[in-house]
Amino acid sequence: MRLTLHVWRQSNARDKGGFKTYELEDVNTHMSFLEMLDVLNQDLIGRGEDPVAFDHDCREGICGSCGFVINGVAHGDQPGSTVCQLHMRHFSDGDEVTIEPWRAKAFPVVRDLVVDRSAFDRILTAGGFITVRTGSAPDANAIPIATETLEHAMDFAECIGCGACVASCPNSAAMLFVGAKIAHLGILPQGQSERHQRALAMVEAMENEAFGACTNFRACEAVCPKEISIAGIARMNKDYRKALFSGVGFSSGKKRKR
């Protein structure tokens, strides 16, 4: 099949960038979307042009490296999947395909389709963990956990940190990502000691980055490759509120922005 690609090209963070159009012949329907880009890049290298830069690694939908917007939809139009798992059989001969990076102030473009998602790491560093020294854990079976509780936590733990939620949100909010971690750890019995302190610290860290706030569009949930529910955002708000008003949590010391 034949495709016309409109690809965002931007040589570095300072460059203004713009779309460039490429025609691709003989695209095999069994290819993955990234393999299609590999083929395009081989063509470009052959012609002495710079290949399109894009993040990718495992190509199995789990590392969270890949991700860009295809025809206006983060990770493309296949529910519950990353770009690397999208195959060309979902496209038709003659299709025009627009490919652009995540658009969010908190995710500056590094090059072409590659963005800087280090804001996510900074939020998790603020409190996305259970403090337990190596070697100090009790026997793994010491605390029984009901399967429903466990499965509920796992539904949130699956987040791959790709950033599609931010890219799809009209406010560029990171709340699905933050809520997923707060929910994962806050649902489990092991996560209770730091539950409210964690919510406080992570929300503060999130507000210190250039993310917006949630206004319930639910676009994040719709594109999430792991289909994480916005119920995580509700849990985040609840835990954060409780931490603020009960005084059980203590702030990381940074002043919150108002």
Added chain:
Amino acid sequence: MKLDARIPSGPLAEKWMNLRDHLKLVSPANKRKRSIIVVGTGLAGGAAAASLGELGYRVKAFCYQDSARRAHSIAAQGGINASKNYQNDGDSDFRLFYDTVKGGDFRSREANVYRLAEVSGAIIDQCVAQGIPFAREYGGYLANRSFGGAQVSRTFYARGQTGQQLLLGAYSALNAQVAAGTVEVHPRTEMLDLVVIDGRARGIVTRDMVDGSLECHVADAVLLCTGGYSNVYFLSTNAKGCNVTAAWRAHRRGAGFANPCYTQIHPTCIPQSGEYQSKLTLMSESLRNDGRVWVPLKGGDERAPGDIPEAERDYYLERLYPAFGNLAPRDISSRAAKRACDEGRGVGPGKRGVYLDFEESIGRLGEDVIRTRYGNLFDMYERITGENPYKVPMRIYPAPHYSMGGLWVDYYLMSTIPGLFVLGEANFSDHGANRLGASALMQGLADGYFVAPYTLGEYLAGAKLDEVDTSHESCRQTVNEVNERTAKLLAVKGSRSVDSFHRELGLLMLDRCGMSRTADGLTDAIAKIRDLREAYWNDVTVPGEGAEFNQELEKAGRVADHFELAELMCRDALEREESCGGHFREEYQTDEGEALRNDDDFCHVTVWEYNGADKVPTAHREPLEFETVQLAQRSYK
């Protein structure tokens, strides 16, 4: 090159505790003065960096990904072994140890493997405390599943994404240390060389992958946790970025490379579908708990799988290995699949595939149970192939997956360069000639959480380490060498892309140094690899510049190292005139076509010393002494 494995004396089960009782310690006040470099943030690196930070060391961790959370450990699906015996089915440290040694075809170091089994339980405890949602039974206690090469159920799992959950656990521990100020993480930063000063590893040279700048980092010790080298085959289940560069650069600086020919070709991967293919996708071995592997009884059978009656199917694993059936170890299952396809009984396009069929288990347990156990794997299969595995059997074929070989380390996990430690898949020590399923996660975390934090102290407390900084002559010289090499790659400006060379190398390696090897094939491959390497340095084209974000340049450096490694793998495979585990030399097989070991001449580790890219390396040997295990013909019948 001197090889002293430094295995502690005493009975096998007491070695590690005895050693721990007597290891030198670094006082808390002195730990703050010691700096450690950790390269790689997968299970081994993430766990080590976090644990060393907790102890109070000053740690710098590096990864090529944009976040420490994305290392390829994340893609492990099936599970992690531990000898908890929660199932009351007779498991013990000894049994896990024995299964692992036998699974590795008696080519691993007894003492290391026993320690691995010994600390396996503590890993599960640690992970659960971190909030890892391992599967549980209805009473709320932990569940287990079975994996290949074992007759007990000892594998802990989190849906089909155990590696992801374990890595996110290690990453969260790492983040806690970043918050505490003990660990500094450098993402998108690739190690391109090792700095050796006065015979000791004292630093690394890195390239900032965003702006291309080179930098030298010095420390009191360097830990390589950089994974395996299966990407030498181009098509593998490894992530696209996985590479041997850090290990290979260390090898060039004097670290011995052990058993490079021991590679694992994993039996259950989705078959290749076309020439453009960039990587292969693994389907977890856990699927073999409920899936049955078969091919048509007769070659050339073109019927749809559902139209082939039971009597005309060959469930060859169940037939050949009745005691283990579909859970035969990986090397054996892979070879059996290859043999069935070589006989013309393969299925699917290209006829390089066998069926993995769930019809019987869906009939017995219902589709819902199968969906709970493997839902995400079934979905992944359907997305890639466009076929619904609940209705038609999966098609699978072996693919390069793991490297048992790696940098040589002693019992302390230290390489032949003092101060250079190697953890996880990057070292060679625990899996012998074949790794059993669910053991890689166990080893990575064992090394990172429970071994290196102890043994590193012994080195730091005992070594006289002068203060060095990045203005040291060796630092400047190493940076210059890296700079020159990068410039050289950019200057070739030939006609072929990096990928085209890598593909050619990969095909050659898969054919000559893959699931079966011969002396003629390997000899020929060495000559071809040398020619191809020369062609590479004369005809590769790397667009762009060094001082920018340049993914082709990253690949170009890695592929250059893969060429040198490929030659060493073939040389090692040629020298090892026996078959063991994943290393199958056609000349050495039993009448039934199984691997035929030669314990008289090859019960050793081959450790290669680098003599220059165009020179023949020197082979050294570490004899494998089995004090506890009786060497036996490995049987799963």
